[in-house]
Amino acid sequence: MQRGASVIKIIKNANIYSPENVGAADVLVAGGKIAAVGKNIEASFEGANIEVIDASGKLMIPGLIDRHVHITGGGGEAGFASRTPEIRFSDISASGITTVVGLLGTDGSARNVEQLYAKACALEHEGISTYILTGSYGCPSITITGCVKKDMMFIDKVVGVKIAVSDHRSPHVTKEELTRLAADARVAGMLSGKRGFVHMHMGDGKAGLDMVSGIIRDGDVPIAQFSPTHVNRSSRLFESALEFAKMGGVIDITSSMDGGGDTIRASEAARLALESGVSPENITMSSDSNGSIPEYDDKGRLKSIGVAGIDSMRTELCDMVKNHSIPVETALKFVTSNPARAIGAGHKKGKIANGYDADIVIVDEDFNVEMVMAKGEKLVESGKCVKKGFFE
Template sequence: MLVIQNAEVFSPAPLGKLDILVGGAKILAMEPHIDPAVLPGETEVLDARGMLLVPGFIDGHQHFTGGGGEGGFQTRVPELTISMNFSNGVTTAVGLLGTDSLTRSIENLYAKTQAFNAEGMTAFMLTGAYWHPSPTLTGSVARDMVFLQPVIGVKLALADSRGPHIDAKDLAALASDVQVAALVANKPGIITVHTGIRTQGLDLIFEIVEQFEIRASIFVPTHINRKGGKLTSQALALAEKGCVVDATCSQAPLEPDSPRLTAADFACMARDNGLLGQVSFSSDAGGSMPIWNQDRSRIIGMGVGMPSSLLFELDLLVNKKGVPLEQALMPLTTTPARIYGLENSKGALRVGMDADLLTIDPASFEIRDVVALGSVAVRNKIVEKKGYFEHGSDTSIHA
C-alpha cells in the first residue's frame, strides 16, 4: 500500500490538506491523517508536504505510433514512449492515427495501445483516420468498437484538403453506426473530428444534427482553438448543444500573428460564455506540426506535439489568466473523463476511484511525482516506471 501525506488536495474541487491511502490501484481512504504504522503489511509513504495533489491528466488525442510523414519518409514521427506520458502527468490517453494511414495502420495502433496498458498506463484508441470509409481492423467501424476492447470511437477529418469529401448522408450513417455499436458494447461511442482550415468549418455537423436529428454530443471537434469568427462561433454553438470541443495545447507562447489561440485563451472564452465544462484539452502528442510555404503546397519545416503542452496550458490558465485551479483542471480531468465514459474511475480524487494522481510544486508549477493505477511512476522528477525497452535511458524530468 501507499500513503501520500500532507498534500493540498484538489479533486479537482479544493479539499484542503489530506492524506490519501492507495491500494490495489484504487484510492482506499482520504482522511486528515492516516498513520502508516497501524496499517497491515508493508506501506510506502510519499511525503507531499507543500505540494498540490491533483488527478492524473487524461489526454484524448495522442499519436501513439507517431504521426507526420507529409514531408517524406524521413519526417515520420517516432512512436511515443510511456515515460513521455508519465513525466508530463498523463496517466490516461486515447491514441489515434493522423494524416498517414498508409504507412501506419490500425493494427499497429492496437498493438501500441495494448502495450501501454501492459506497461501500466490506461490507454484507449479510436479506429479510423482522416479518411472515409474509415480504415479498420475488423472490416467496419462498428465491429471494431464492439469486438476490440480498447476501441471507444472513430476519428474523421473535416474541412481539410487532406481529408475525405463526404456529404451529410455519409456522416449521418457513420454517426448511426457509432451510436449502435456504443449501445451494444456499452462504450461512449465518439467521433473525434480533426477540424481543418477550409472555410466550411463544422457546417456538416450542424447539417446532420438539424436534418437527421443526430445528437451533437457524439462529436468531439478538435483543433478548434483558432483566431477568427466562424470556427470559434461554431465551436461555442456546438458546445451549447452538448458537444465537448477539444482545444489543442501549445508548448510555448504563441507569436502575436499566429492564427491559433492558446488552449487557455479558448478556455477563457468558453468560461465567459458559461461553457468551460464543455472544453477539453489535448496535446496532439506524436503528431506532426508542419510548417508550410505561403500557398501551402510544400512543407518547409516540421515540429512535433508533446505531452508537456498540457502542463504549459494549465500553468498559463492558472498563473497568467487567473482561473482558479479547480476550474482550470476540468479540461484535463473531469471533462475528458465524462466524454470517454470514465467518470466512475478517472478524472477525480475520491474513495473508490483509480489511483491516478500527480503532485505539483505550486511555486514552479512543475510535476514532482506521478502515481498511475496505484504505482509510483515518477518520484521526485525521476521516472521509475518505464517502457519495456526504456530501461537504462535517462528519463528524468528536466526543468
C-alpha cells in the first residue's frame, strides 16, 4: 500500500475533467487508486479513517504529466559554472505535476544515466511517479548497461532513448544511425512491454525533420517510434512538425518557449496545430524544466543563458483555455492522457477513472493549484506544499 494511502478519501462535488468533462461528481480514493467515480458516494469501512474533502465549485483534473524534465539539471553551454541545478520535489508538486520523465541534455560527459536513475528513484520515494530516458544528445548513446536495448529491457524506469537532431550541438547522426536506434528502441520495447521510443531534441538546423520523414517514407520503422520535442522552436521547424503530426506522429510542444525571437509560444502553437487539422490526440506538451535556455547569435556564439521553469506547463494550460478558446477537455489531453499514452503509462496515468492511480489535482477556474494528490497521498493542500523533499 502506498504511504499515506491508509486513509480513505472521498472528494465531493468537484467538476471533474477526466480529461473528458464528467460533470459534478465524487471520487473515492483507496489504496493509492481511484476506487469509484460517481454521484453521492458514501463509504463506511470498519476501522478505516475516512477523510471527506469538499471541492464544490472547483475543477478536478488528472495530475499533470511532464515528459521532458532535466531532473538532475542540464546546461553547461557557458562552462561548468552554467550547469543548471537539480529540480526540487516541491517545485514539481506545487505545479500540479505528479509524473515526470527525467532525461539528460547537452552534457552527457559530466552527467550520466546512473545519476539520472538515482534522482528519479529519490523523487519517487518522496512521492511522485518517475520514468527516465537513456542516452543524451550524443551518438553512440550513453547508457547504464552499455547497450540501449538492455537499458530499456532490464532497467525498470527506462522507457525510451534520447538523442539530438538537427542542432549545432547534436552528433549529426546519419539516416542509417537514426534508423538503427529507432529499430533497437522498438525491439527493446516489444520485448519488455514498454513504449520503446526515440525522443528527439529538435534544434533549428536546416534539415529539420527531413531525415525522420525519409526514414518513415523509405523504411519499415513505424512513425510512432519517433518523438520530436521543442517543435515550437521556430516557425520553419513547426511547419514540418505539423506535417509529421498529420502523418500520424506525436509532436511535443515546449511550454517554456515564450514566443521570443522566432519561437512560438506553446499555447499559440497548440491552437495553430489544431487549426491546421492536427488531431488533438497527436499533441503533447512538456516543460524542459531545469534545462538551460541558451541564445546564440547568427555566428553560433552564445549571447545569454537562462533556466526553464516547471510551472510553465500549468501556465500554458490556462492560456490555451482562457486566451485561445481551446476547450478544457482538449487542452488537458496535451498534459495528461496524451503524454501518459506516449510513455506507455496510459493504462494507469492521465485520467480520473476507476482503477487509475489516484493522481488528482484540484484547481480554481484560473488553474491555480489548490490541492495535489499523488497515488492517494496529499502533496499540496490549500495551495501550500504539505510534503517536502528529503532536504527541503
